[in-house]
Amino acid sequence: DAGVIQSPRHEVTEMGQEVTLRCKPISGHNSLFWYRQTMMRGLELLIYFNNNVPIDDSGMPEDRFSAKMPNASFSTLKIQPSEPRDSAVYFCASTLNAAGAYNEQFFGPGTRLTVL
């Protein structure tokens, strides 16, 4: 298995531009997570999808952030407009969330976003 795939690996953009991060979870996994990692705040859960449905988006910082999961093999995290404080590493993770079981989350390599 290729693991969780994220693209791009690096993104440099200017303040005010739209940014779209992409994630392909591991085939067969039914849960997907978007995290943000910064020095100041560590790893923060932004949003959680189960069976393509957003279950918890309480970690999404503000309306500039949106996430979609149109099918089981693809998710996007969009920031519009982007701001310098959005600079961080964004991780996608997936797992098979079966009833009565808690399985490990598999992380992608991350997208390093720099907003100038």
Added chain:
Amino acid sequence: AQSVTQPDIHITVSEGASLELRCNYSYGATPYLFWYVQSPGQGLQLLLKYFSGDTLVQGIKGFEAEFKRSQSSFNLRKPSVHWSDAAEYFCAVGGDSSYKLIFGSGTRLLVRP
């Protein structure tokens, strides 16, 4: 409140020396505990996990961790550190009724030649 504390921000050990990374948690229900490792520029990789049973769990790369309920701790150990172990280590806690993982702030391990 649910939380994970990793009291050591940085730890430096000599290659071949033993290692212990500390993790304390606060969780209202039965905790599921994890240790992840993050190498520079990489995502997080699971080292080991504890759900139930034997409180000493073995993981990959020669790591082990011991769950001590009375101390609310889940410390990570390795008897002999290799230079390739230099990375950041994250402890995390979750529960059987929650999909959320709560991560600690991480401990950066430096290995002296």
